[in-house]
Every structure is written in C-alpha cells, then in structure tokens.
Amino acid sequence: MWDTKNVLTGSADNSCRLWDCETGKQLALVETNSAVRTCGFDFSGNIIMFSTDKQMGYQCILNYFDLRDPQQIEDNQPYLSLPCNESKITSAVWGPLGEFVIAGHENGEINQYSAKSGEILKVAKEHTKQINDIQSSVDLTMVISASKDCTAKLFDSTNLEHIKTFKTERPVNSAAISPIMDHVVMGGGQEAMEVTTTSTRIGKFEARFFHAAYEEEFGRVKGHFGPINCVAFHPDGKSYSSGGEDGYVRIHYFDPQYFDFELEA
Amino acid sequence: MQDTVNMAESEFDEEEEPPFSDQEDFVDDIDDEELLEDVLRERPLEADGIDSVVLVDNVPQVGPERLEKLKNVIHKIFSKFGKITNEFYPEAAGTTKGYIFLEYASPNHALEAVKNADGYKLDKQHTFRVNLFTDFDKYMNISDQWETPEKQPFKDFGNMRHWLEDPDCGDQYSVIYESGERTAIFSNDPKEPILVEERARWTETYVRWSPKGTYLATFHQRGIALWGGEKFKQIQRFSHQGVSLIDFSPCERYVVTFSPLMDTKEDPQAIIIWDILTGQKKRGFHCESSAHWPIFKWSQDGKFFARMTQDTLSIYETPSMGLLDKKSLKISGIKDFSWSPGDNIIAFWVPEDKDIPARVTLMQFPSRLEIRVRNLFNVVDCKLHWQRQGDYLCVKVDRTPRGTQGVVTNFEIFRMREKQVPVDVVEMKESIIAFAWEPNGSKFAVLHGESPRINASFYHVKSNGKIDLIKMFDKQQANSIFWSPQGQFLVLAGLRSMNGALAFVDTSDCTIMYIAEHYMASDVEWDPTGRYVVTSVSWWSHKVDNAYWLWTFQGRLLQKNNKDRFCQLLWRPCPPTLLGQEQIKAIKKDLKKYSKIFEQKDRLSQSKASKELVDKRRLMMEEYSRYKDSAIQLYNQQRELRLELRGGVDTDELDSNVEDWEEETIEFFIKRILISRYFRKNILCTREIFS
Numbered sequence: 001m002w003d004t005k006n007v008l009t010g011s012a013d014n015s016c017r018l019w020d021c022e023t024g025k026q027l028a029l030v031e032t033n034s035a036v037r038t039c040g041f042d043f044s045g046n047i048i049m050f051s052t053d054k055q056m057g058y059q060c061i062l063n064y065f066d067l068r069d070p071q072q073i074e075d076n077q078p079y080l081s082l083p084c085n086e087s088k089i090t091s092a093v094w095g096p097l098g099e100f101v102i103a104g105h106e107n108g109e110i111n112q113y114s115a116k117s118g119e120i121l122k123v124a125k126e127h128t129k130q131i132n133d134i135q136s137s138v139d140l141t142m143v144i145s146a147s148k149d150c151t152a153k154l155f156d157s158t159n160l161e162h163i164k165t166f167k168t169e170r171p172v173n174s175a176a177i178s179p180i181m182d183h184v185v186m187g188g189g190q191e192a193m194e195v196t197t198t199s200t201r202i203g204k205f206e207a208r209f210f211h212a213a214y215e216e217e218f219g220r221v222k223g224h225f226g227p228i229n230c231v232a233f234h235p236d237g238k239s240y241s242s243g244g245e246d247g248y249v250r251i252h253y254f255d256p257q258y259f260d261f262e263l264e265a
Numbered sequence: 266m267q268d269t270v271n272m273a274e275s276e277f278d279e280e281e282e283p284p285f286s287d288q289e290d291f292v293d294d295i296d297d298e299e300l301l302e303d304v305l306r307e308r309p310l311e312a313d314g315i316d317s318v319v320l321v322d323n324v325p326q327v328g329p330e331r332l333e334k335l336k337n338v339i340h341k342i343f344s345k346f347g348k349i350t351n352e353f354y355p356e357a358a359g360t361t362k363g364y365i366f367l368e369y370a371s372p373n374h375a376l377e378a379v380k381n382a383d384g385y386k387l388d389k390q391h392t393f394r395v396n397l398f399t400d401f402d403k404y405m406n407i408s409d410q411w412e413t414p415e416k417q418p419f420k421d422f423g424n425m426r427h428w429l430e431d432p433d434c435g436d437q438y439s440v441i442y443e444s445g446e447r448t449a450i451f452s453n454d455p456k457e458p459i460l461v462e463e464r465a466r467w468t469e470t471y472v473r474w475s476p477k478g479t480y481l482a483t484f485h486q487r488g489i490a491l492w493g494g495e496k497f498k499q500i501q502r503f504s505h506q507g508v509s510l511i512d513f514s515p516c517e518r519y520v521v522t523f524s525p526l527m528d529t530k531e532d533p534q535a536i537i538i539w540d541i542l543t544g545q546k547k548r549g550f551h552c553e554s555s556a557h558w559p560i561f562k563w564s565q566d567g568k569f570f571a572r573m574t575q576d577t578l579s580i581y582e583t584p585s586m587g588l589l590d591k592k593s594l595k596i597s598g599i600k601d602f603s604w605s606p607g608d609n610i611i612a613f614w615v616p617e618d619k620d621i622p623a624r625v626t627l628m629q630f631p632s633r634l635e636i637r638v639r640n641l642f643n644v645v646d647c648k649l650h651w652q653r654q655g656d657y658l659c660v661k662v663d664r665t666p667r668g669t670q671g672v673v674t675n676f677e678i679f680r681m682r683e684k685q686v687p688v689d690v691v692e693m694k695e696s697i698i699a700f701a702w703e704p705n706g707s708k709f710a711v712l713h714g715e716s717p718r719i720n721a722s723f724y725h726v727k728s729n730g731k732i733d734l735i736k737m738f739d740k741q742q743a744n745s746i747f748w749s750p751q752g753q754f755l756v757l758a759g760l761r762s763m764n765g766a767l768a769f770v771d772t773s774d775c776t777i778m779y780i781a782e783h784y785m786a787s788d789v790e791w792d793p794t795g796r797y798v799v800t801s802v803s804w805w806s807h808k809v810d811n812a813y814w815l816w817t818f819q820g821r822l823l824q825k826n827n828k829d830r831f832c833q834l835l836w837r838p839c840p841p842t843l844l845g846q847e848q849i850k851a852i853k854k855d856l857k858k859y860s861k862i863f864e865q866k867d868r869l870s871q872s873k874a875s876k877e878l879v880d881k882r883r884l885m886m887e888e889y890s891r892y893k894d895s896a897i898q899l900y901n902q903q904r905e906l907r908l909e910l911r912g913g914v915d916t917d918e919l920d921s922n923v924e925d926w927e928e929e930t931i932e933f934f935i936k937r938i939l940i941s942r943y944f945r946k947n948i949l950c951t952r953e954i955f956s
Contacts, residue, residue: 002911002916003911003914042910043907043910043911044910044911045911096900096903097903097906097907097910098910139900139917141896141897141899141900142896156892156896158899163889163892164889169810169812169827170809182889212889213882213885213886213888213889213890214882214885214886215885235919236919263882264875264878264879264882
C-alpha cells in the first residue's frame with residue numbers, strides 16, 4: 001500500500017491475506033478456491049484486486065474488494081468478480097488512477113479490466129506466448145510486460161498502445177522500468193526443465209539492460225546460477241535487485257559510469 | 266440335312282429335342298475375325314525371315330585362311346542370344362567385306378543380339394555394331410517430307426549464374442530454420458545478412474547445393490526439385506517416392522537419388538541416376554543399404570562413376586551408363602575405394618589374405634593401369650584421404666605390430682605428382698582424432714591424443730622428399746579441423762561435447778591468431794572464398810540458443826544471428842575460377858592498388874552504417890520523447906485526482922514529503938589499524954618535508 005502501512009499477499013495456499021507492515025499482524029484473510037496468482041492495491045489503497053488460477057475445475061477469476069467496506073472481506077463477497085474463460089491471468093497491475101487493472105494472460109494477451117464495471121476497456125495482442133510479468137513505471141504512465149516469447153514490450157497504461165519491443169533469445173521472466181533513466185532491465189532464462197542442458201557454468205544467467213528508446217541492449221550483469229525470476233529497480237533508480245531460481249536475491253548498486261553512459265545519437 | 270428335316274417334320278415326338286441344324290440355304294453372317302478372334306491371333310505367321318535377321322558391322326576383314334576361325338568366334342559370341350539358323354559372310358576381292366548377316370530362330374533372339382552385342386569390343390580395332398535388318402528398312406523408308414518436330418516452349422530460367430554478379434561479391438548461403446518450416450537464402454555482408462529469398466515449406470527435410478552452386482535441391486515425399494536462376498524458379502523435378510539421399514556429379518550433369526522404398530527385383534529403383542538438363546531417368550540400380558552414402562563415387566570430371574560391392578568394383582561410364590569395358594573388376598576382399606579429386610585414378614585397399622599382405626593400389630581409368638601398389642603389414646584398418654587437388658594421397662594405416670597388443674598408426678603419404686609415386690611414412694605415437702589436408706597446398710593438420718590431452722600437429726610435405734613437423738600445439742580443446750577452401754588458414758573446433766571451443770590458426774607460420782568460443786556449436790562452415798567462417802548451433806543437435814555466428818578468417822566476430830529453431834546453414838559453392846594463372850599472378854601483384862579502392866569503399870559503407878544507425882536512433886529518441894511528453898502532460902493533468910485518492914498527501918516525488926523523514930547518523934566500528942612508533946615518526950617527518 002502506498003503509505004507502506006499494509007502488505008497484501010496472495011499464495012498457492014488458496015488465500016489472500018492483508019498484513020500490518022510494522023507489527024506483522026494479519027489483518028484480514030480471504031479464502032479462495034484456487035491459488036492466488038497476483039494481487040495489488042490500487043492508487044488510493046482502498047481497493048484491492050487479486051486473481052486466482054484455473055485449477056481443479058475452478059475458473060480463473062479477477063476479484064475486487066473495497067477495503068472501506070469491511071463486510072466484503074468478512075463475507076468473502078467481492079464487489080466485482082470477473083471470470084476469465086479463455087486464458088488465465090498470469091500477472092496484473094493497477095492502472096494509474098485505480099480505474100482499471102492491466103492484466104497479462106497465458107496466451108500473451110494484455111487486457112484492461114475496469115474496476116467499476118468489469119468490462120474490458122482495452123486489449124493488446126502483441127505477445128505470442130505467455131506473459132510472465134507486468135510492472136509499471138514509477139509514475140504508472142507505462143507498463144512493461146515480460147513474455148515467454150523472448151521479448152519484453154513497453155505499453156502506455158492508459159490506452160495500451162504498444163510503444164517499444166526488446167528482443168532476446170531466451171524467455172523473459174521479469175522486466176522493470178528505471179525511475180530516472182531511459183533504461184529497462186530484464187531477467188529470464190529457459191524452461192526449468194531445460195536448465196541442465198544449457199550452460200552449467202558458474203554465474204551464466206544474466207540481467208540485461210536495454211535502452212528504452214533505441215531498443216538496444218547495452219549491458220549485462222552476470223552472477224545468478226539459475227534463471228532470474230524477478231527484477232526490480234530501487235525507487236531512486238540508483239540500484240536494482242534480482243531474484244533467481246538459484247535461491248539468491250542480488251542487489252546491485254550502479255557505478256557512476258552507468259548514469260553517464262550514452263549510446264551515440 | 267435332308268433326313269433330319271424330314272425326321273423333324275414327320276415322326277416328331279413331344280419328347281424329342283427340337284432341331285438344332287441350320288436351314289439348308291442358311292449362310293451365316295458372322296465373319297471369322299469376330300468368331301475366332303482369339304484363335305486367329307495365335308495363328309502362326311508366315312516367317313519371311315526378315316525379323317530374325319541381324320546385320321553385324323565392323324567385323325574383321327579376313328582372307329579364306331582365317332575365315333573358319335572368324336566364324337567360330339562369331340558363333341561363340343552370337344549363339345549366346347539364341348539359335349543361329351543361318352549366316353552369310355559377303356566377300357569381295359578375296360576377303361570378307363567386314364559385315365555379316367546372321368539369322369536366328371526367332372525375332373526375339375535377334376532383338377537380344379542387338380541389345381547385348383551392339384558395342385561389343387572384339388579387339389582394339391573392332392567394336393561390333395549390331396542392328397536388326399528390318400531397321401534398315403525403316404530408315405530407308407523415312408518420308409521425304411520433312412516434318413518439323415513440335416516446338417517445345419522455351420523455359421527461360423534467366424541467368425543461372427546471377428548470384429556471381431553481385432557487385433559487392435557477397436556469397437550466398439541457405440538457412441533452414443523454424444525446425445524446417447522456413448528456408449531462406451541470404452547474401453553475405455559483414456554488417457548484416459541481406460535476404461534474397463525466403464519460402465515456407467520449401468523443403469520437407471533439408472537442402473543441398475550442386476557442386477558448382479548452380480542448383481538448390483529440395484526434398485519432398487515424392488522426389489526432389491532443383492531451383493536456380495535469379496528468382497530461384499523450379500528448374501527440374503525428379504520423381505522418386507520417399508527419396509532420402511542425393512548426390513550430384515561434379516560436372517553438374519547428373520544427380521543420383523536414393524530411396525529405401527523403391528526397389529523391386531525386375532526394376533531396380535532404389536538408386537536412380539538422372540540427367541539434369543533433360544530430366545530423364547538414365548538408369549536405376551539396386552541398393553541394399555545406404556550406410557555409406559554416396560554409394561556411387563564420381564570421378565572428378567564426371568566421366569565415370571563407381572561402386573563397390575562384395576569383392577567387386579564396378580565402374581560405369583557416362584553418358585551410356587554402362588559398365589566400362591562391359592565388366593566389373595573382381596577385387597577379392599576390397600574394403601574401400603575413392604577417386605582422386607584431380608585425375609581419373611582410383612585408390613583402393615584390400616586387407617591381408619593368408620600369406621598375401623594388405624595392400625593399397627592406385628589404378629588409372631579407363632586404362633586400368635596399376636600406377637602404384639603398396640604392401641602393408643599387420644594392418645587392422647585403413648582410411649584414404651586425398652588432398653583437394655589430387656596432389657597427394659594419405660593412407661592412414663592402423664597396425665598391430667607383430668608381438669604387440671596395441672594399435673599403432675602410420676600415415677603413408679603418396680606423392681602423386683612425382684614419377685612413380687614415391688611413398689613416405691609418418692609415424693604417429695598417439696591415436697588419431699582428425700586428419701585434414703590443406704586445400705591448394707601441401708600441408709596437413711592432425712588432431713591426436715586422448716581427451717583431455719589433445720594435441721594439434723601441422724606437417725609440411727616438402728618437395729625434397731621430407732615431411733616436416735612444423736609445429737605442435739598441446740592441450741587443445743578440439744575434435745575437428747576445418748581448413749579454409751583457399752588453404753593457409755584453419756579453424757580447430759571442439760564441437761558438441763567440447764562446448765564450441767574455437768582456435769583460428771595461420772599455418773604459414775603456425776600461430777594461433779585467436780581463441781574464441783561459440784557455446785555448444787555443432788557446425789563450422791567456411792565460405793567458398795575463405796574470407797568468412799560461420800559457426801552455428803543447430804536445433805537438430807541442441808534445442809536452445811539456436812543461432813549462427815559470422816567470423817572473419819582471423820577470428821574476429823562480426824555477427825550473431827539468432828534464428829528461431831535454426832537448423833542448417835550451407836554456403837553456395839562457387840564454380841571454379843575463370844582466371845588463368847597468369848591473370849591471378851597479375852592481380853596479386855597489383856593487390857595494393859585494388860586494396861586502396863576496397864578500403865575506401867569499406868570506410869564509406871562503415872560510416873554510412875554508423876550514420877544510418879545514428880539517424881535511426883535519433884528518430885527513435887524523438888518519437889519516444891514525444892510520447893513521454895504527452896504521457897507527462899496527462900500525468901500532470903491528473904495531479905488533482907491523485908491528491909484526492911491519497912487524502913491530500915503528495916506522493917509524486919520521492920522527496921515530496923521530506924518533512925516526514927527522520928535522519929539518523931550511526932557510527933560503527935570498521936577496522937583497527939596499529940601504527941608502530943617508528944612509522945609514526947616517519948609519517949611525521951615526511952609530513953614536515955612536504956608541508
């Protein structure tokens with residue numbers, strides 16, 4: 001939540017929980033029929049959303065709860081519940097003003113679901129395979145989607161216009177937008193079952209930096225022993241962290257050269 | 266008749282059968298043809314004898330004293346085809362005229378005689394020509410009216426050598442990717458491959474170029490297709506159900522296809538030889554197994570092709586497709602053979618047989634002269650390696666010397682261009698992993714040893730009769746040798762299990778120019794000019810990171826081309842140069858002049874490229890900035906809404922609420938340094954000096 005008072009977590013234990021940050025006390029519990037894949041607070045912090053997986057006969061559903069109405073949580077009655085029939089939601093973030101949720105699907109589609117009416121406001125069919133992660137820019141004007149089709153794409157949050165594409169040779173598991181530079185970072189790897197067939201050399205999995213405007217890669221950071229599952233920039237843009245299949249979270253601070261670096265233009 | 270009728274008329278009994286006879290004056294209206302067609306068909310024809318007569322030409326002209334002998338010889342040869350019932354030896358001025366008539370018992374025998382005896386070589390000066398007598402009739406009766414043969418529409422395929430006219434001299438290569446779904450042809454350019462043609466499902470399995478690069482062959486269930494010309498139109502199609510392997514003759518006149526499906530006793534169809542230009546099926550052959558393809562090996566000029574079967578070497582000649590001299594060579598125990606790439610010479614070897622040692626034989630064709638025979642002792646196995654121009658033959662001999670258990674390897678080097686083909690021996694101490702001759706040169710490279718101690722040795726076959734070891738590099742990560750097609754440079758590669766280690770070597774002074782790696786590379790391909798090398802990771806051997814990388818011959822990496830499920834890259838071969846030796850010498854002399862022009866061109870294109878890149882980036886940045894400006898505008902407009910949503914708290918900047926921040930300074934212990942009194946004094950002194 002924006003004032004860092006509360007934390008919202010969703011888990012494969014079929015529940016979504018609200019916690020107090022400072023004390024660690026569980027404030028609310030919403031039980032679900034299948035694993036909770038993604039969740040988040042809207043801009044105001046008053047509305048939460050989470051999506052459940054398509055599992056054991058249960059649909060993928062996008063749920064909205066208004067925290068100002070405690071009855072909703074108590075009765076496990078979201079004020080808006082949207083089933084997703086074709087392709088389950090794999091990752092989602094809120095739009096800039098809490099009006100809609102931007103969700104990525106297993107089939108590569110990205111949809112805007114209204115938080116008020118539930119209708120699909122905008123659609124983007126740019127990716128060809130599953131969306132692994134969606135993250136917003138720090139001002140929420142843009143989102144970046146990381147996909148199994150080996151690319152990450154930059155979209156405008158409001159109209160889902162496709163702005164940029166960043167190509168690699170490996171499936172991208174996560175991508176993030178720098179808060180202060182025109183850079184994006186991506187982390188990925190290959191299918192977990194294929195890991196043993198590729199490079200087993202130490203630290204061969206890399207986080208890759210692309211220039212957001214030129215779509216060109218300009219740097220890589222080695223270190224992980226396994227595929228990278230998640231990347232994020234520090235809000236001040238002076239460092240980034242990555243978490244990988246190898247069980248390590250790495251935090252890197254940028255050298256001064258990183259901020260001076262420019263591609264000839 | 267009379268009686269019967271009467272009988273019917275008069276004492277006709279109810280039980281008696283009605284009459285079956287015709288009436289008296291009845292004449293039937295059916296003719297014999299209709300009634301007895303099948304019987305009449307088999308009616309023996311009057312033998313006027315002409316159909317069973319053959320005319321044999323080019324018969325020796327003999328006098329009466331040798332006539333009897335001649336007749337016996339003719340009889341012996343021609344009675345194989347049937348019973349000779351009559352013969353006539355026309356004479357003039359005391360000798361036979363040189364042609365004879367033979368009559369057989371049946372026309373079939375005559376046909377057999379024509380089929381089999383026409384072209385029979387009696388001796389050096391006499392090759393029989395056998396024809397049916399009736400054929401003469403046919404040819405005599407050709408209509409005097411000339412009927413123009415029907416004109417076939419001209420299929421213009423354009424300039425079949427079009428790709429050689431590329432002003433930048435980029436060589437072409439074929440790329441198969443998307444696990445075989447797409448095939449593309451690119452023109453090589455150091456900056457970036459230039460796409461020439463791309464088609465989906467162009468081939469069902471893989472592709473092959475013809476030896477001079479004129480055709481691209483694609484594989485299909487029903488046969489193969491050849492494509493060429495500027496637009497890669499379909500030149501020819503060969504129908505061979507289930508074809509799996511092909512081979513071209515070096516002259517590009519013929520193509521050999523193999524299909525495991527098509528083989529019957531009467532009509533051997535497993536291997537078919539086709540004439541490329543006419544599309545005709547020239548001959549079919551049986552084939553038990555395609556284990557060592559190509560089964561038929563071509564001589565360097567395409568005049569002969571040969572195959573080895575149990576104890577036999579069969580050599581055929583083109584264009585007749587018949588056995589040379591009408592018989593195969595009986596070579597007991599023959600294990601392997603190969604043609605010289607420079608002359609019509611075959612090298613073959615046979616293993617030990619009781620008291621007779623193993624030996625390698627060099628035989629010339631069509632004369633069948635044995636140019637050289639080399640005896641070898643205690644041989645386990647042999648492999649034949651010809652140098653690209655046929656200047657040298659290396660026979661790698663694995664032996665178990667008497668009294669020992671292990672296997673020792675020798676290289677027997679045959680110097681083909683010297684009189685009587687002298688042989689030199691190079692003894693190798695370790696087991697051999699790879700061997701390769703330098704094209705256009707007289708060096709060879711060997712990889713020997715056992716992993717992980719693999720060594721690379723370079724030898725020079727000198728004209729003074731010595732073979733020198735120029736250099737040996739030890740502890741190499743390599744299992745394959747790839748020479749540049751022009752010689753001098755090579756790449757030592759550790760493919761597949763050796764993870765793609767690469768070493769670029771200049772053999773003029775045996776230095777390693779560059780060491781690099783293409784992780785999990787499965788193939789290395791030199792372009793026909795020897796300027797570029799492509800290393801690739803094929804999807805057929807490794808399912809991830811499928812790509813092909815372009816390097817200069819010195820080992821400088823130029824491009825990394827990722828292609829989804831990349832399978833195979835093949836350079837398009839070049840036809841041999843049209844320049845004569847003199848012209849090549851002249852060009853080499855003036856190379857400096859030409860280099861200047863090319864360098865300028867390169868510089869221009871480089872700066873053009875960087876200028877293009879810079880321009881492109883500028884455009885992209887402008888576009889992006891415009892977008893960001895409009896996004897920021899919207900963002901600013903929405904400021905009020907944001908404040909409202911967060912109860913008036915401004916969170917737009919990281920330090921929007923600095924008042925809320927608390928700053929705390931913490932000191933903590935890092936390190937303790939002990940400075941001795943001596944040093945302290947020193948420091949104080951130095952301070953004084955410098956202050």
